Amino acid sequence: MTDPMETAEPANLRFLRRLVTVLTVVMIFGVLVVIGLLVTRLSGRGPELPASITLPDGSEAATFTMGDGWYAVVTTDDRILIFDRLSGNLRQTLQID
Numbered sequence: 572m573t574d575p576m577e578t579a580e581p582a583n584l585r586f587l588r589r590l591v592t593v594l595t596v597v598m599i600f601g602v603l604v605v606i607g608l609l610v611t612r613l614s615g616r617g618p619e620l621p622a623s624i625t626l627p628d629g630s631e632a633a634t635f636t637m638g639d640g641w642y643a644v645v646t647t648d649d650r651i652l653i654f655d656r657l658s659g660n661l662r663q664t665l666q667i668d
Contacts, residue, residue: 624654631648652664
């Protein structure tokens with residue numbers, strides 16, 4: 572009698588085993604690539620924020636946003652104050668209706 576453990580495995584089972592092994596290796600490589608990209612992208616320096624912003628008297632900041640060469644502060648009294656990014660001087664004031 573032959574031992575059932577010594578019988579040759581079918582070709583489709585061998586193919587399936589190799590396919591699962593290859594897919595496992597590809598998934599591990601993909602996860603490593605995603606982790607590497609996250610580390611390199613998130614470890615970079617963020618935008619340079621101004622050290623301090625001098626608001627007009629009685630104004631309180633609600634939100635802040637930046638663009639190329641300017642930054643804006645929305646105040647709690649419904650105004651948008653646009654400042655020059657290099658000098659910090661007030662460029663424009665917009666009233667929100």
